[in-house]
Amino acid sequence: MNKQDILQYFDKHYSDRYKVYSSSIKSEKDNYFFMAKGDKEKNLIILAPLNLANKFEGVNLEEKIVDENKLIIKKCYLNHLNISLLREIFPHLNPSFCGLRPSFGTGDRLGIATPAHLQAFQGKVIFPILAQQSVREMARTERNWQKVLDDAIWGCFEAGYEGPFGADADHVKEIKDLKDAVDCGYTMFTLDPSNFIRNDIEKLGKQELDQLYNQIPDSKKIEGLYLSKSYKIKGQELIFNEKSLKEIILTYSEAINHVVKCYEFLKDYKKCNFDLEISVDETPTVTSPLAHLFVVSEFKRREVNFQNLALHFLGDWQKGIEYKGDVKQFAREFSLHAALSKSIGGYKLSLHTGSDKFSVYPIFARETGGLCHIKTAGTSWLEEAKVVAMKDPALYREIHRFALENFKKDRASYNLTTDLSRIPDLDKISDGELASLFKQNDSRQLIHITYGSILMAKDNVGKYIFKDRIYKILFDYEEDHYRELSNHIRRHLELLSN
Ligand SMILES: [Zn+2]
Numbered sequence: 001m002n003k004q005d006i007l008q009y010f011d012k013h014y015s016d017r018y019k020v021y022s023s024s025i026k027s028e029k030d031n032y033f034f035m036a037k038g039d040k041e042k043n044l045i046i047l048a049p050l051n052l053a054n055k056f057e058g059v060n061l062e063e064k065i066v067d068e069n070k071l072i073i074k075k076c077y078l079n080h081l082n083i084s085l086l087r088e089i090f091p092h093l094n095p096s097f098c099g100l101r102p103s104f105g106t107g108d109r110l111g112i113a114t115p116a117h118l119q120a121f122q123g124k125v126i127f128p129i130l131a132q133q134s135v136r137e138m139a140r141t142e143r144n145w146q147k148v149l150d151d152a153i154w155g156c157f158e159a160g161y162e163g164p165f166g167a168d169a170d171h172v173k174e175i176k177d178l179k180d181a182v183d184c185g186y187t188m189f190t191l192d193p194s195n196f197i198r199n200d201i202e203k204l205g206k207q208e209l210d211q212l213y214n215q216i217p218d219s220k221k222i223e224g225l226y227l228s229k230s231y232k233i234k235g236q237e238l239i240f241n242e243k244s245l246k247e248i249i250l251t252y253s254e255a256i257n258h259v260v261k262c263y264e265f266l267k268d269y270k271k272c273n274f275d276l277e278i279s280v281d282e283t284p285t286v287t288s289p290l291a292h293l294f295v296v297s298e299f300k301r302r303e304v305n306f307q308n309l310a311l312h313f314l315g316d317w318q319k320g321i322e323y324k325g326d327v328k329q330f331a332r333e334f335s336l337h338a339a340l341s342k343s344i345g346g347y348k349l350s351l352h353t354g355s356d357k358f359s360v361y362p363i364f365a366r367e368t369g370g371l372c373h374i375k376t377a378g379t380s381w382l383e384e385a386k387v388v389a390m391k392d393p394a395l396y397r398e399i400h401r402f403a404l405e406n407f408k409k410d411r412a413s414y415n416l417t418t419d420l421s422r423i424p425d426l427d428k429i430s431d432g433e434l435a436s437l438f439k440q441n442d443s444r445q446l447i448h449i450t451y452g453s454i455l456m457a458k459d460n461v462g463k464y465i466f467k468d469r470i471y472k473i474l475f476d477y478e479e480d481h482y483r484e485l486s487n488h489i490r491r492h493l494e495l496l497s498n
Contacts, residue, residue, distance in 0.1 A: 001066055006032050006047065014061075018045070023160035028089050030069070035158045037478075042158070044076040044086070056082050083150050086157060093153050095167035095187040097273040098127045099307060100348055102370040104496065105129035105168055106489060107377025109141050109451060110384060111148065112474060114155020116482040117380070120489035124497050127166065129188060130156065132375060134171035136413075140452025145169060145184040166275060170375070171282075175265050182266070188275035190310075191262050193255035194282045201247050213246055216253050223249070225301070231293060234339045238290050248294045255280070256298050263304045277308035277373070281352045287311035289336050296344055308373045310350040311337065317353040318416055320378045320448035321441045323360045331363045338367035348373050354492075355379035361495035376492065378448045383485045385447045386438040388470055390484075391477045393431035395469055400426055400437075402457065402466070403450040410450045418445040 001009075003025050010020055018036035025034040031048040046056055050072055053060070058076030065071070076082050087093045104126050106117040114130050121128045131152035138144060149167050156165065168188040169181035173195060181189065201209070213219055223245060230239040240248075259278055266274060278299065280287060292311055299306055314333045315325030323330070341349055351357070351364055354374040364372055389396035407420060422442045429437075437443040447454075457465040474481045 001030075001032075001047075003027065003032075006034075010036075010045070018043075020045075021158050021160075024158050026090060026157075026160070030066075030071075033086065033089070033157075035154075036075075040475075042078060044078060044082055044157075046074050046076060047071050048074070055085055058082070078154050080146060080150055083153050083157075087153065090157075092162040092164075093156055095131065095149070095153075095185065096164045097187055098129070098164075098166045098275050100346075100371060101125075101127045102365070102496065103127040103129055103166065103348075103373045104493060105132040105166075105170075105354075105373065105375040105377075106380060107132045107134075107137065107170070107375065108148075108152065108155075109133075109137060109377065109381045109455075110471065110474070111143065111151030112155070112471070112481075113380045113384070113485055114152045115159040116485035117489055118156065118159045118161050119482060119486035120493055124493050126493055126497060127164065129166040129168045129373075129375075131165075131167035131186070132170050132377065133168075134190075134377075135173065135177055136171065137377065141455055145181050145186065149184055149186065168275075168277075168375075171279065172262075175262060178262060178265060179269065182270045187273075188277065189262075189266060190277040190279050190308075191259055192279050192282065193258045193262075194280065196254040196258045197280065197283055198251050198254070199284045201250050209246065209250065212250055216249065219249055219253075222253075222298075226294065226297070233289070233343060234336055236289075236336065238293055238340075240290065240294070244290055245294075248291050252280075252291065252295055252298075256295060256302070259299065260302050260304055263306070267305075275308065276304070276306040277310060277350055278304075278306050279310035279350065279352065281310040281312045283312045285312065286314050287337075289333075289340055292337055292340055293344075296341070296347070300344070300346075306347055308348045308350040309341070310352050313337070313351070316415070316417070317357070318445065319353060319414060320355050320382055320444045323357045324417075327359050327363070330360065331367075334363060335367045338369075341371065342369065347371070351375065355382075356492075358491070358495055361492065365496045372496075374492070374496070376489075378451070379488065379492075380485055381451050382438060382444055382448055383488045384470070384474060384481065386435050387477060387481050387484050388473050389434040389437065391480065392469070392473045393434050395466070395473065396434055397426055399454055399466055399470075400443075400447070403446050403454060406450050406453040407446055410453055414449050416445055416449070418442050420446065 018038050021035040033046050036043055036045050053072035053074045056076040058074050061073045061075050063072055131149045133148045166188045167186045169186045170190045171192040172178050173192050226240045226245055230237050315323055315330050348371040349368050350373040352375050355376040355378050419442055455467050459465055
């Protein structure tokens with residue numbers, strides 16, 4: 001039997017119950033594996049001898065004699081055990097090291113977006129980081145490292161994808177979370193040392209500063225390495241004078257120590273190559289070129305092998321909407337950071353909150369010469385909510401009203417200028433116009449930041465109010481879901497690859 005025979009056979013006997021994802025069919029020896037979609041769920045279907053079939057969890061559909069061998073056709077669940085077995089059989093389903101290739105992260109809060117993301121990557125020379133979730137997002141979606149990674153790999157399997165991809169444990173602050181992510185098989189780790197970055201330096205008087213400074217064990221030694229040293233970058237001279245150096249050391253030294261500690265742990269615990277990103281983007285102030293130069297020099301001096309660095313770049317980086325600020329000024333400042341990173345060499349610059357920052361992408365890609373990584377997440381959720389608005393207007397209206405009620409509480413952890421009064425009155429727009437709400441910044445942010453509340457909301461008997469219905473709509477209208485989402489992500493990727 002070959003792939004075609006399998007398809008024909010399955011279609012003939014099971015097409016009333018299942019639709020096969022034909023690109024998912026894979027064979028190993030004489031065994032076949034593919035994804036099929038039923039009324040309510042997707043399943044892995046395997047055609048294999050009894051001893052192999054028995055390893056997978058599921059239900060036997062039939063026994064079949066092929067070339068005198070007895071094969072079992074089994075319908076298996078999309079669970080952790082089954083995907084682990086598939087990963088052993090098909091090594092391309094394991095995430096891998098990205099290194100300095102240009103890369104793009106597609107966070108997927110619902111865990112069903114990977115096939116659409118992969119469509120968008122088709123034909124692009126950009127390394128996909130398909131599993132990417134932060135500790136914060138995990139809490140808000142009631143998911144965990146393993147589930148996020150498993151979902152992305154099931155998506156790869158469904159799409160028949162055999163190329164490389166990465167898995168990013170994003171914004172990790174503690175070693176215990178790093179350990180869990182390593183145990184689950186993540187290949188990329190984004191360290192967030194923001195708890196160790198001092199943000200009160202400007203408020204302190206000279207005496208206090210001196211006192212703090214003298215408490216840093218290596219401050220004199222570090223001072224000797226940088227003081228009065230000057231660096232010529234793009235015709236501009238960067239020089240550490242006593243004041244600026246002191247401030248930078250005070251601001252970052254604890255954070256650098258924390259990163260070194262995390263890196264040592266990873267090097268020891270993760271037995272193979274991994275991507276390391278260091279992110280100082282969630283700081284109150286913009287990262288100066290001098291601070292950039294200092295932290296990178298210190299990481300190099302202390303032998304931290306990292307691939308990506310996320311800085312707090314100039315401008316207003318709000319969730320799910322275009323860059324706010326002067327793009328030309330951003331371009332000028334960013335070109336200095338890019339030149340700096342190229343002259344030091346060996347790492348990429350990473351852009352967080354990259355969703356929908358279309359005006360910035362060409363600058364980012366050009367100035368870094370492709371040594372760049374971008375993270376998006378919320379924008380995929382917004383496309384999914386848009387599809388709900390298109391296909392089940394009544395459900396969307398409920399979600400929208402609920403979001404309005406929860407916005408005040410949920411906005412606390414975000415930097416936003418959202419003005420709810422600018423959102424059109426839901427009672428005054430027709431069903432057909434609901435999707436156009438997703439073109440308006442305020443309503444985008446309304447749905448963007450309330451995702452956790454929307455997904456977790458339960459009624460008084462403990463049943464999800466929206467979550468299951470959202471999944472069902474996207475399941476029933478999968479083609480629309482994949483089309484809208486892949487078109488949207490493709491717009492991002494095209495700006496990077498031109
Ligand atoms: Zn970030």
